[in-house]
Amino acid sequence: MQKMKIMSKLPTPMSKENRPGSSNARNGARSVVNGLSDADKRTLLTNHTKPIKSAITAAPAPRLKRAATLPASSNCAPAKSSKVEKKTVTAARIPAYDYKARFNDLLEKHKVMKSELTELKEKHSEVSDEYEKIKELYDKINTECNTVKSELLNTMNKLKQKSGELEKATLDLELQKANIEKLLDKTRNFEEVTNNLKLKTIEFDKLKLEVDNVSSCYKTVLGEAESLRVHCADLKKIAEEHIKLKEEHKIALASINQYKSESEALQSIADSIYQDQRVLRNTIQDLKGNIRVYCRVRPPLDSEASKPLYNLNVLDACSIEVEKVELLNSARKGRSQHTFSFDGIFTPHSSQSDVFNEVSPMVQSALDGYNVCIFAYGQTGSGKTYTMEGGCGVDQYGIVPRSINMIFTCMEDLKRMGWELTIKASFLEIYNEVIYDLLNSNKDQENHDIKMTNTKGTDVYVSNLLEEEVKSSHDFIRLLIFAQRNRQTAATLNNERSSRSHSVAQIKISAKNDKRKEKYTSNLNLVDLAGSESGKTTQRMDETKHINRSLSELSKVILSLQTNQSHIPYRNSKLTHLLMPSLGGNSKTLMLVNINQFDENFNDTLNSLRFATQVNNCRIVKAKKNLTMVDM
Numbered sequence: 194m195q196k197m198k199i200m201s202k203l204p205t206p207m208s209k210e211n212r213p214g215s216s217n218a219r220n221g222a223r224s225v226v227n228g229l230s231d232a233d234k235r236t237l238l239t240n241h242t243k244p245i246k247s248a249i250t251a252a253p254a255p256r257l258k259r260a261a262t263l264p265a266s267s268n269c270a271p272a273k274s275s276k277v278e279k280k281t282v283t284a285a286r287i288p289a290y291d292y293k294a295r296f297n298d299l300l301e302k303h304k305v306m307k308s309e310l311t312e313l314k315e316k317h318s319e320v321s322d323e324y325e326k327i328k329e330l331y332d333k334i335n336t337e338c339n340t341v342k343s344e345l346l347n348t349m350n351k352l353k354q355k356s357g358e359l360e361k362a363t364l365d366l367e368l369q370k371a372n373i374e375k376l377l378d379k380t381r382n383f384e385e386v387t388n389n390l391k392l393k394t395i396e397f398d399k400l401k402l403e404v405d406n407v408s409s410c411y412k413t414v415l416g417e418a419e420s421l422r423v424h425c426a427d428l429k430k431i432a433e434e435h436i437k438l439k440e441e442h443k444i445a446l447a448s449i450n451q452y453k454s455e456s457e458a459l460q461s462i463a464d465s466i467y468q469d470q471r472v473l474r475n476t477i478q479d480l481k482g483n484i485r486v487y488c489r490v491r492p493p494l495d496s497e498a499s500k501p502l503y504n505l506n507v508l509d510a511c512s513i514e515v516e517k518v519e520l521l522n523s524a525r526k527g528r529s530q531h532t533f534s535f536d537g538i539f540t541p542h543s544s545q546s547d548v549f550n551e552v553s554p555m556v557q558s559a560l561d562g563y564n565v566c567i568f569a570y571g572q573t574g575s576g577k578t579y580t581m582e583g584g585c586g587v588d589q590y591g592i593v594p595r596s597i598n599m600i601f602t603c604m605e606d607l608k609r610m611g612w613e614l615t616i617k618a619s620f621l622e623i624y625n626e627v628i629y630d631l632l633n634s635n636k637d638q639e640n641h642d643i644k645m646t647n648t649k650g651t652d653v654y655v656s657n658l659l660e661e662e663v664k665s666s667h668d669f670i671r672l673l674i675f676a677q678r679n680r681q682t683a684a685t686l687n688n689e690r691s692s693r694s695h696s697v698a699q700i701k702i703s704a705k706n707d708k709r710k711e712k713y714t715s716n717l718n719l720v721d722l723a724g725s726e727s728g729k730t731t732q733r734m735d736e737t738k739h740i741n742r743s744l745s746e747l748s749k750v751i752l753s754l755q756t757n758q759s760h761i762p763y764r765n766s767k768l769t770h771l772l773m774p775s776l777g778g779n780s781k782t783l784m785l786v787n788i789n790q791f792d793e794n795f796n797d798t799l800n801s802l803r804f805a806t807q808v809n810n811c812r813i814v815k816a817k818k819n820l821t822m823v824d825m
């Protein structure tokens with residue numbers, strides 16, 4: 194702005210009068226300079242002095258030199274004098290008369306002045322050129338200055354406008370700022386309110402929870418109070434009833450004591466009745482005979498429906514008639530008819546439970562303390578295993594599982610009478626006169642020998658034989674299944690071995706009655722004998738020899754017992770030796786002879802029925818209970 198002011202104060206383009214060198218020009222310049230303020234002068238000096246200065250200072254130079262020509266006495270002589278002046282000073286004084294000298298001197302001076310003039314002219318033209326250049330420059334600057342000035346004016350106008358706008362904007366800004374401040378204040382207030390609200394919400398939630406808890410507690414308390422009210426009412430009733438009951442209790446106690454003494458009396462009567470029953474049962478059995486023989490005829494299976502059958506007539510409950518008519522062209526032509534009588538006959542329609550109903554007195558005898566042996570005899574496929582072990586399902590259970598069920602059922606009754614029973618079970622197989630433990634699944638078993646339990650030789654045991662205590666029928670059946678599996682494995686390894694071996698399930702009953710100071714041990718041997726038919730192959734011959742030997746030894750033992758022989762050949766076979774305590778005098782034996790009705794098996798059936806008749810004819814001396822009195 195300052196600069197623009199200065200420029201505006203500069204003179205307009207120079208006229209002839211204003212030219213440098215002329216007094217007018219000098220005066221004009223001087224007046225211009227004088228018209229400026231001190232500050233403007235300083236600015237002009239720094240920015241625009243050069244051309245003006247040179248224009249101002251260019252002219253006076255010749256004046257200075259000319260001044261030097263003035264006489265030395267003049268006061269205004271400059272400090273720096275020229276060569277001419279020196280010469281003038283140093284030249285000898287020309288006398289006034291010497292006009293020639295003076296003329297020469299003047300000529301000389303004229304020359305000098307002339308040259309000075311020429312010099313000055315040259316300088317003048319130089320200055321004029323310079324002046325022209327400066328003028329041009331000045332004009333240029335002036336136009337520029339004008340342009341700048343107009344631009345400056347425009348800009349100033351714009352600036353004014355802008356500053357107006359700026360002021361307005363500033364005002365707006367101030368207003369906005371004020372508004373923002375207000376808004377910020379509001380926001381701060383709002384945040385404060387929000388925070389307070391949040392805190393309040395948290396507090397509200399807490400309170401709500403507390404209220405919920407309190408209300409649920411209240412509800413519970415209400416419920417409890419209600420139930421307490423009910424309880425109180427009940428308690429009142431109970432208290433009343435309690436008083437009544439107390440009275441009744443007194444009366445009941447008296448009658449209980451009376452009943453107790455009566456029950457003790459009844460218990461002793463029941464005991465003696467049980468004893469009498471035992472005696473009676475055994476008397477009946479003695480009367481029936483201690484060796485009892487039943488015959489069971491198995492029905493043909495569906496798969497065997499086409500097989501020809503021989504005639505079988507059930508004459509009565511104890512007798513059957515078997516009849517075969519041989520073809521006329523056969524060697525043994527004619528009719529073959531045989532009648533057999535036993536303690537009972539089970540027809541093809543008899544169920545497993547029918548069989549067990551007849552067998553159960555024997556199991557009862559074992560529970561009463563007698564050694565019992567139940568065995569199934571017959572040819573392969575006649576139904577021995579089915580009779581002894583049975584099939585799947587409780588209905589199909591054979592003698593072995595039913596016996597154990599009965600033992601455990603009776604055990605409860607015996608417990609009430611003060612008897613404590615321990616049941617142990619072992620399972621073995623005799624194949625080719627070698628004993629195998631069926632509870633031991635090891636292939637290589639230790640040797641099993643039959644040994645005497647005591648010196649009297651009344652009881653035997655098998656060495657290295659596993660004997661498991663059973664606490665329930667379930668325990669026993671688990672062991673039975675395990676033994677069956679072991680027997681089947683051995684049978685698979687050794688072609689049809691199961692049919693060619695004797696299988697024995699031994700149940701050992703140990704009973705103790707602390708009240709009566711009695712105890713006894715009895716053995717229940719349940720035997721599934723090997724097939725009694727004659728073998729056909731060499732291996733079968735070998736097996737048959739062993740089977741026949743053991744079966745004939747069995748018949749020999751039974752015969753010897755029948756004829757009251759002093760020596761009974763028990764030890765001649767493993768089977769008779771093992772069954773010695775159950776076959777001897779102090780035992781009861783039941784044999785089931787199993788037959789089928791197939792024509793092709795008629796001869797084997799006849800052999801089985803004959804063997805059974807032999808056994809049936811044998812009557813063991815009266816069995817003796819293994820009862821001992823003990824000091825307890």
Ligand SMILES: Nc1ncnc2c1ncn2[C@@H]1O[C@H](COP(=O)(O)OP(=O)(O)OP(=O)(O)O)[C@@H](O)[C@H]1O
Nearest residue numbers: 491492572573574575576577578579580691692724
């Ligand atoms: N009374 C019966 N009622 C129905 N099926 C029977 C009866 N007796 C035996 N069976 C069936 O006849 C088949 C042969 O019976 P089982 O195996 O008991 O004969 P087994 O004399 O034991 O033969 P093995 O000497 O080969 O062991 C079996 O399938 C068995 O289920």
